Amino acid sequence: MLRIKDLVKRYGKDEAVLKDLNLEVPGESVVAIIGASGAGKSTLLRCINRLVEPTSGSIDLNGTELTTLSGGELRLARRRIGMIFQGFNLINRLTVMENVLSGRLGYVPTWRAMTRNFPQSDIDRAFQLMERVGIAHYANKRADELSGGERQRVGVVRALMQEPEILLADEPTASLDPKTSRQIMELLRALASELHLPVLINIHNVTEAKEYTQRIVGMRFGRIIFDSVPTDLTQDAMDEIYAGVPAEERGETGDAESLREVVSQ
Numbered sequence: 001m002l003r004i005k006d007l008v009k010r011y012g013k014d015e016a017v018l019k020d021l022n023l024e025v026p027g028e029s030v031v032a033i034i035g036a037s038g039a040g041k042s043t044l045l046r047c048i049n050r051l052v053e054p055t056s057g058s059i060d061l062n063g064t065e066l067t068t069l070s071g072g073e074l075r076l077a078r079r080r081i082g083m084i085f086q087g088f089n090l091i092n093r094l095t096v097m098e099n100v101l102s103g104r105l106g107y108v109p110t111w112r113a114m115t116r117n118f119p120q121s122d123i124d125r126a127f128q129l130m131e132r133v134g135i136a137h138y139a140n141k142r143a144d145e146l147s148g149g150e151r152q153r154v155g156v157v158r159a160l161m162q163e164p165e166i167l168l169a170d171e172p173t174a175s176l177d178p179k180t181s182r183q184i185m186e187l188l189r190a191l192a193s194e195l196h197l198p199v200l201i202n203i204h205n206v207t208e209a210k211e212y213t214q215r216i217v218g219m220r221f222g223r224i225i226f227d228s229v230p231t232d233l234t235q236d237a238m239d240e241i242y243a244g245v246p247a248e249e250r251g252e253t254g255d256a257e258s259l260r261e262v263v264s265q
């Protein structure tokens with residue numbers, strides 16, 4: 001369970017970007033965070049893994065208070081949080097397997113990592129997960145020889161190699177074409193259920209959020225102003241979350257029927 005209480009983030013002397021934000025994410029749920037550009041979605045995810053330092057408030061992951069950790073304790077906590085990025089963040093010149101195994105860096109001694117001498121159990125797990133997401137046959141290919149969707153699958157497996165207690169995905173499909181994007185969302189949904197993992201996804205595409213997640217959190221100016229099941233996300237709720245944002249920039253790509261057509265193409 002992730003429990004965020006009264007979280008505030010202020011960059012320098014500017015107005016707070018997150019304002020007394022409260023959020024609970026229980027196990028296995030897939031939660032989408034939506035909101036206009038600048039609402040604070042990325043800052044929220046970055047506070048959780050401490051890429052950004054929270055100004056005040058509490059972030060508790062399964063009984064560990066994350067905001068006060070430093071040094072070795074913070075490193076240990078970070079390996080419990082899997083991150084998936086919009087730009088995949090792979091090391092291009094390394095193979096798929098090497099990228100995947102880098103998810104174990106928080107676990108193996110430095111000498112093993114330096115000599116790429118990972119335990120057999122890690123290699124077995126890597127193959128198992130790569131099989132699961134359909135990239136095992138690319139194990140020895142360089143990461144930059146893969147398509148966007150394949151690269152994101154590598155990113156997902158690398159995050160899972162950390163044995164995370166939660167997955168944070170920051171615009172995981174924004175660099176992908178619509179069909180691939182939906183395959184990745186489907187994969188995240190399936191993995192959350194198979195591995196009993198909570199997944200928090202910062203997502204621009206509201207149509208995908210509605211179809212692939214069980215809960216939508218709408219942010220505006222650093223606050224959560226909507227938190228419910230996708231069917232409750234009415235036009236009024238959308239208008240409130242995206243007030244002032246033109247309809248064509250709200251990440252609604254059409255109704256479910258037309259989207260199914262895209263997928264089946």
Ligand SMILES: Nc1ncnc2c1ncn2[C@@H]1O[C@H](COP(=O)(O)OP(=O)(O)OP(=O)(O)O)[C@@H](O)[C@H]1O
Nearest residue numbers: 011012017035036037038039040041042043044202
């Ligand atoms: N490192 C930083 N220093 C100063 N201000 C920042 C920094 N990072 C983000 N901000 C500001 O914080 C606010 C929220 O940014 P954030 O990236 O969290 O929003 P977002 O909802 O993820 O937006 P987008 O959808 O465009 O990615 C913005 O006004 C942004 O300019």
